Amino acid sequence: MRNVVAAILLAGGALALLPLVGLPLFYESFLYLVFHWIVLATSWNILSGYSGYFSFGHGAFFGAGMYTTAVLATRYDIPFLLTLPAAALVALLLGVALGAVVFRVKRVRGELFALATLAFTFVVGTIVLNTPIDGGPGIALSGVAVPALGRSAASSFYLLALALGVGTLIIAYAVYGSKLGTGLFAIHDDEDVAEVLGVPTFRYKMAAFAISCALAGVAGGLHALFVSYVTVSETFSITVPLSVVLMSVLGGTRHWAGPAVGAALITGLLYAFTAGDHALAGKVVFGVVLIVVILFMPDGVLGRFTARRQRHRRIPKITLAEESLSALPRMPRAATGEPLLVARGVRKAFRGVQALDGVDLEVRRGEILGLIGPNGSGKSTFINLVSGHYRSDAGTLLFESRDIARRDAHLIARAGIARTYQIPRPFAHMSVQDNIALPAMFGAAALDRSPALSEARRWLAFTGLSTQVDAFPEDLNLHQRKFLELARALASRPRLLLLDEVLSGLTPGEINDAVDLIRAIRDDGATIVFVEHVMRAVMALSDRLVVLDHGIVIAEGNVTTVMDHPDVVTAFLGRACA
Amino acid sequence: MPSVALLSQSVLSGVFLGALYGLLGLGLSLSWGLLRQINLAHFALAFLGAYLCYQLSAKGGMNPLATLAVIVPAFFVLGAAMQWVFARFRVSAFNSLLVTFGLTVIIESVIQGIWTADFRRLDSVYGDAKFKIGILYVPVPELITLGLSLALAFAIWAILRYTDMGRALRATAEDGPIAAAFGVNQKALGLLLAGTCAALAGVAGVCIALSYTLAPAQIYAWIGVVFATVMLGGLGRALGPIVAGIVIGVSESLTMAITSPAWAPLVSFSLLILVLLLRPGKI
Numbered sequence: 001m002r003n004v005v006a007a008i009l010l011a012g013g014a015l016a017l018l019p020l021v022g023l024p025l026f027y028e029s030f031l032y033l034v035f036h037w038i039v040l041a042t043s044w045n046i047l048s049g050y051s052g053y054f055s056f057g058h059g060a061f062f063g064a065g066m067y068t069t070a071v072l073a074t075r076y077d078i079p080f081l082l083t084l085p086a087a088a089l090v091a092l093l094l095g096v097a098l099g100a101v102v103f104r105v106k107r108v109r110g111e112l113f114a115l116a117t118l119a120f121t122f123v124v125g126t127i128v129l130n131t132p133i134d135g136g137p138g139i140a141l142s143g144v145a146v147p148a149l150g151r152s153a154a155s156s157f158y159l160l161a162l163a164l165g166v167g168t169l170i171i172a173y174a175v176y177g178s179k180l181g182t183g184l185f186a187i188h189d190d191e192d193v194a195e196v197l198g199v200p201t202f203r204y205k206m207a208a209f210a211i212s213c214a215l216a217g218v219a220g221g222l223h224a225l226f227v228s229y230v231t232v233s234e235t236f237s238i239t240v241p242l243s244v245v246l247m248s249v250l251g252g253t254r255h256w257a258g259p260a261v262g263a264a265l266i267t268g269l270l271y272a273f274t275a276g277d278h279a280l281a282g283k284v285v286f287g288v289v290l291i292v293v294i295l296f297m298p299d300g301v302l303g304r305f306t307a308r309r310q311r312h313r314r315i316p317k318i319t320l321a322e323e324s325l326s327a328l329p330r331m332p333r334a335a336t337g338e339p340l341l342v343a344r345g346v347r348k349a350f351r352g353v354q355a356l357d358g359v360d361l362e363v364r365r366g367e368i369l370g371l372i373g374p375n376g377s378g379k380s381t382f383i384n385l386v387s388g389h390y391r392s393d394a395g396t397l398l399f400e401s402r403d404i405a406r407r408d409a410h411l412i413a414r415a416g417i418a419r420t421y422q423i424p425r426p427f428a429h430m431s432v433q434d435n436i437a438l439p440a441m442f443g444a445a446a447l448d449r450s451p452a453l454s455e456a457r458r459w460l461a462f463t464g465l466s467t468q469v470d471a472f473p474e475d476l477n478l479h480q481r482k483f484l485e486l487a488r489a490l491a492s493r494p495r496l497l498l499l500d501e502v503l504s505g506l507t508p509g510e511i512n513d514a515v516d517l518i519r520a521i522r523d524d525g526a527t528i529v530f531v532e533h534v535m536r537a538v539m540a541l542s543d544r545l546v547v548l549d550h551g552i553v554i555a556e557g558n559v560t561t562v563m564d565h566p567d568v569v570t571a572f573l574g575r576a577c578a
Numbered sequence: 579m580p581s582v583a584l585l586s587q588s589v590l591s592g593v594f595l596g597a598l599y600g601l602l603g604l605g606l607s608l609s610w611g612l613l614r615q616i617n618l619a620h621f622a623l624a625f626l627g628a629y630l631c632y633q634l635s636a637k638g639g640m641n642p643l644a645t646l647a648v649i650v651p652a653f654f655v656l657g658a659a660m661q662w663v664f665a666r667f668r669v670s671a672f673n674s675l676l677v678t679f680g681l682t683v684i685i686e687s688v689i690q691g692i693w694t695a696d697f698r699r700l701d702s703v704y705g706d707a708k709f710k711i712g713i714l715y716v717p718v719p720e721l722i723t724l725g726l727s728l729a730l731a732f733a734i735w736a737i738l739r740y741t742d743m744g745r746a747l748r749a750t751a752e753d754g755p756i757a758a759a760f761g762v763n764q765k766a767l768g769l770l771l772a773g774t775c776a777a778l779a780g781v782a783g784v785c786i787a788l789s790y791t792l793a794p795a796q797i798y799a800w801i802g803v804v805f806a807t808v809m810l811g812g813l814g815r816a817l818g819p820i821v822a823g824i825v826i827g828v829s830e831s832l833t834m835a836i837t838s839p840a841w842a843p844l845v846s847f848s849l850l851i852l853v854l855l856l857r858p859g860k861i
Contacts (some may be wrong), residue, residue, distance in 0.1 A: 102855070115854065123843070125843070126841060238802055245672075249676050287681060290680035298668075
């Protein structure tokens with residue numbers, strides 16, 4: 001961490017000396033543009049590259065910064081450098097206002113988010129054009145004094161853009177390695193799962209958007225003086241968003257330095273090929289280079305590098321002797337009997353299908369509760385409600401005496417509830433180890449990154465996946481994915497563990513292993529709700545059974561009495577025909 | 579408040595403008611929804627078509643509509659060739675944006691190299707031809723655009739809905755591997771569809787040449803509003819873009835008539851944002 005920041009600062013310091021060498025002024029302007037685009041592309045990537053919310057609205061925030069500086073410097077005679085924080089603030093507020101609306105609507109993701117932000121750009125542009133902010137003719141900044149940092153105006157611009165570029169790269173790197181960055185990458189792969197594992201998705205998206213917009217705003221403020229004449233049609237166009245997307249994808253959006261590499265490449269290429277006598281031929285060459293690079297390097301220039309870097313982080317191989325249940329971390333043992341989770345009158349309907357029709361049940365501390373019932377009886381819906389994946393229509397869910405029925409999923413995870421998904425939903429672009437470290441960071445345990453990584457290794461050992469630490473989910477078979485799902489739920493150190501058909505699709509031998517694992521988990525203090533169709537395992541593991549049918553509880557009690565209950569027999573086997 | 583005549587005239591011109599948005603959006607929507615490609619080059623192709631139409635009719639003496647006989651097959655081959663490359667390299671949706679941007683830059687340069695950066699205007703037999711119905715003036719070139727848009731949208735809608743090929747296309751869009759397992763030849767369908775989309779760009783180009791002044795930089799002028807049309811109309815749908823295009827076109831020209839032309843984008847894009855936020859599932 002320190003090394004990279006030091007390297008960025010050092011490189012920045014070295015580049016700051018360039019004007020002293022006596023470069024022709026022209027090159028300083030060119031270098032200004034390089035850093036201008038580095039700032040814009042890198043700031044865009046902090047939200048869009050990391051979290052996968054591709055914004056086409058970067059021009060709006062860039063433009064907000066431009067116009068803030070233009071208006072303040074020309075009409076209120078505020079010194080240029082003091083307008084830059086204001087530019088950042090205006091852009092940030094605009095972004096936060098947009099995010100507060102857009103991020104609340106769950107379906108506005110992917111293309112729809114791209115479109116909403118693009119449309120927002122044109123709306124902002126139209127308002128600026130038609131109000132006294134601009135009014136039509138544009139704003140000229142020719143009378144505004146350029147701060148004398150270098151020997152000429154061009155040097156000053158270059159030095160300012162360089163400083164901003166260095167700052168932006170350090171911020172991008174800090175976010176990349178932080179908890180925020182980890183959360184954003186999880187949102188990129190599967191936002192719903194990230195939320196259920198404890199990532200405060202709304203807050204993280206807002207934070208990333210705010211940082212991204214503020215940086216774009218400063219870049220805009222600086223550029224306003226550089227171009228010295230600001231117009232709506234040049235500012236709020238498709239050029240800025242399109243360019244930053246191109247640069248970031250070219251460099252690689254999954255790496256903090258990717259957009260900077262892409263920005264330098266594209267600005268340099270455009271200059272090299274379009275300056276001089278053969279501008280038109282140069283443009284063609286530019287197009288061809290872009291196409292060829294993307295066809296042969298689909299993950300961007302740094303794409304290969306990110307994949308290799310992740311695989312590089314080899315850890316010493318754990319020997320088989322260590323791969324035993326003894327690896328299980330100790331959890332506080334709790335007295336059994338008192339209720340941990342109490343559901344009262346829980347209802348949930350999906351467009352007229354009443355999935356849960358007033359469920360009352362109790363999960364007692366320290367027990368394994370088997371939740372069974374025919375297909376469509378509401379077992380998975382119940383798990384989805386308790387984990388906060390869906391919100392219930394009515395009823396209360398008291399977990400340790402607090403109602404969690406209306407809470408956000410990430411708060412439920414933090415309160416100590418973890419779940420597995422029936423069909424494993426690993427984060428596809430994260431290594432197995434990172435997949436498991438994430439809930440350790442965001443769940444009830446709330447560890448920092450490096451303890452979370454060692455915690456992950458312990459749970460990998462516990463589930464027998466130690467040899468797969470650096471593998472990616474696509475390399476795993478079904479059995480390993482199921483165990484990855486289990487390890488991910490365990491790593492958050494839940495007090496209540498919801499297992500949704502962890503055994504389906506496994507071979508009899510694998511089921512035996514899993515049954516031993518689940519028993520070991522319970523013996524160490526976790527309470528387990530166990531949804532399963534494999535009756536052998538249900539009978540072997542459950543302390544008590546609850547049977548659901550058509551969204552209501554039809555029987556509850558110890559295993560043998562429940563299985564002999566006439567309603568249960570009817571629900572599973574049908575009515576006797578005589 | 580403007581007069582009834584002015585308002586109804588602007589509704590009509592909004593419908594005509596919207597028809598062109600819809601025609602441009604149609605090809606874009608099909609390749610985005612069914613091939614998962616965001617084809618920026620669609621706009622460049624349309625302008626290439628427009629310039630070809632200009633060349634063939636202004637210099638070659640052909641009837642502008644007759645140039646379709648040359649442009650449509652040529653563009654079909656071009657589109658299919660592009661798709662062959664995309665399929666060969668398995669280009670992802672966002673990378674397709676980059677590749678087609680590169681292509682756009684190349685086409686723009688080629689256009690500029692051949693026809694220069696100056697404005698070009700096609701003086702055709704249709705030119706300023708118009709007739710009057712009641713209080714409304716109906717310009718002929720725009721009417722041709724509207725007719726072509728509606729005819730093509732309905733034809734493609736019918737193909738997608740009622741033919742086996744259309745069903746196979748929709749199935750492939752929903753789940754490619756499964757569709758392939760049931761015997762759908764993805765590769766051939768992809769070539770066919772991409773060819774069709776490029777041909778649609780060619781038709782849109784002829785329509786642009788009939789009504790608008792041409793310049794290479796104009797390629798980028800249409801992107802924002804046509805993207806909005808495509809999203810509003812729904813990806814991979816045939817009738818959606820036309821309807822959405824007309825909604826946007828009419829709202830734009832009404833705003834121009836009631837307030838000032840500069841406010842026009844506000845209405846259409848606010849409308850779009852509202853639809854996105856309130857009914858995201860319907861898009």
